[in-house]
Amino acid sequence: MKLRVYRAVLAAILVGVPSWWAYNALTHQTDEALRAQRPVWAACPEMPTVECATIRVPLDHEAPEEHPIDLALARLPARHPDERIGSLVVNYGGPGIAGVAMLIRDPELFDELRSRYDIVAFDPRGVGRSTPLNCRPKGEPLPSLTVDQTPDTPKEQAALVKAVTAYADACRRQAGWLVPHLTTDATARDLDILRSVLGDRELTYFGYSYGGGLGVAYAQLFPDKVGRMVLDAPSVTAGGGPVEFDPKDLSDEGINAFVEDCVKRRGCPLGDDLDLGLQNLNDFVQVRDGLPLDVSGGELTDALATEGVIELLYTTDDWPRLRRALADGLKGDGQALYDAAMEFEAGDGLSMDANIAINCNDTSTRFELDDIARQVETAREKAPISGAWQAWNSMACTGWDIVVGNTWLADLPRYLSPVMIVGTEGDPVVPYAAVRSLATSLSESVLVTLRGKSHTAYRSGDRCVNEAVEAYLLDGKVPADEVKCPAGTRKS
Structure with missing residues (x-):
């Protein structure tokens, strides 16, 4: 991925000064007050054993004094204060997962580490309680879910482009002042203010x-x-993000691992042979393109079937659920896979609006319709089950302004x-x-x-x-x- 290059930072790079030094020199005086904050901790309403607080961070780190925004925090104090090392700041992924809700929901995840650390979670900017980005009315699906996500005809392709472009326009209308500042770069800078606020060197x-x-x-x-x-499991792509893909790099590795495990089990709905199992799964997914299954809430299309499968691959604990969902689907009942796909879209404490905004702001790549259409077949060859879905997903940033706000360089500090x-x-x-x-x-x-x-x-x-x-x-x-x-x- 690429570093968001500010004018002062660019000048520093040209004369050989590290960019992080240029940033610190630029803002050393102006962000001093923000770093001097001290959180006012109080019991979280949902879970009194967890403490909540809010601090302020700059909307624009180039102008920290102009427009501060909220950053919501949650804390589990160290169990042994006399042996306390400091704060352990945690981020659950996404981008766009609300850390406050995650810590409240599962306060025991970092229980061993809590013996000597305060466990501190935060809602990244644009997420949860931290000045959230809301591009759609609550409960309204992403526009891309209302059209064919793996379009085969010019009409279907035009509908997908129209849907994702309309979504980008909606985000600008609802929060044009916020959207350009939802970047990995900005969140990393928020982390350093949080470090100062927590009193850690x-x-x-x-x-x-x-x-x-x-x-x-x-x-x-x-x-x-x-x-x-x-x-x-760090998700880092030097020079690109989830919307920057090369079809030659795609695979169905995770799907293959599940099917390999399934066919060894008695009663696997996909059969008892790996090649046959993969073919049966592929056939089930692809036929949904023309013959979606009616379910409560909508239709199980090929794209949603793929999303449902992927949602249940994240942990082997969900594989029994995936086996049952596929057994139902092969009998004509797609509800379980559809529900899993909706979980994929809604995320586990995930703001999909923030997820898309951050991913799109972190890359300058914008694919044209013809680019993807040409690469779909290669994607299918490399990943027969999920390749087309992955390829068309790279259209997600169509219509988004180019910000390029990430810092993931190919040359990492040593x-x-x-x-x-x-x-x-x-x-x-x-x-x-x-x-x-x-x-x-x-x-x-x-x-x-x-x-x-x-x-x-x-x-x-x-x-x-x-x-x-x-x-x-x-x-x-x-x-x-x-x-x-x-x-x-x-x-x-």
Whole structure:
């Protein structure tokens, strides 16, 4: 991905001064008051054992004094204050997941780490309680869901372009003042203000998925402020984001892993042979293009069937549910897959409006209709089941203004504090090869590898991963070599 280049920062780059230094020099005086804030913590109404607060951050980090916005926080204080190390700031991914709601819903996720850390979650800008972006009336579906998401005819393709363009226009009408400032770059800068507000000299951080990428962005902007940092299944694409794709890089790896597991089980609805199982699943999905299944709330199309499958791939704990949903679907009942697809669109505490805005603002790439139409067949060859859906998804930024607000550079800094990167070999969402590549790029990093099939690994039930992460964060123990966690080390 590309760094949002401000004029002052560009000048600094041209004379050889690091961009993060130029930014700090530019705003050192003007953001002093924001960094001097102290949160007023009070019991969260939904969960009194969790504390909530709100601080202010700049809408525009180039002009921090002009228009501050809210940043909502939630905190679980350290259980042993006399042994407290500091604050552990967590981000659950997305982009666009509301951290406050996630911490309230699952306060035990970081229970071991809470022994010596305050666990601090936040709603990133544009999300949840942090000046949320709302492009649609509540409950109204994304416009792309009202048209064919894998269009085969010029008429269907024109309808998709019209829908996504209308959505971009709606976001500008509703919150044109906010949209350009929803970027990974801006959120990383918010993190540094949060670090100051919490009174920590360095940022101690845990990021899942996109949150891992956010951690990389922070490290690039503030390398001297990086403390202990864990990036679990970090979603980082140097030079691009989810809307920048090369069809040659697509695969159905996660789907293949599920089908391989399914056909070994008695009663698998896809059969008892891998090739046959993949073909049966592909046939079921593709036929929905012309023969959608009627369900409560709409129709199960090929695109929604694909989304339903992908939603239930994230963790192997959901695979039994996926087997049941496919069994129902093959009998003509698509409700379970449709419901899973709606979960995919709604997200787990996810703001889809913010998700799209951040992804689109973080890239300058805008695909034309003809570009995608030409690449769909290659995408299908590489990923027969999900390829077309992935290809047409890259039209999501049609109609969006180009902001380019990310900081994920190809040349990563090589002078960071040791960073722990966690990857799962069979991750259905973030390719393990990309995680390993990031670990190689960050010379001071250590890689923890889990031989598993879930997206993210910490507290997924694996003792080996948990112990490595906790020894690093709690005791500062940095493994000398890569930690390889075999399958079968799960806690009971």
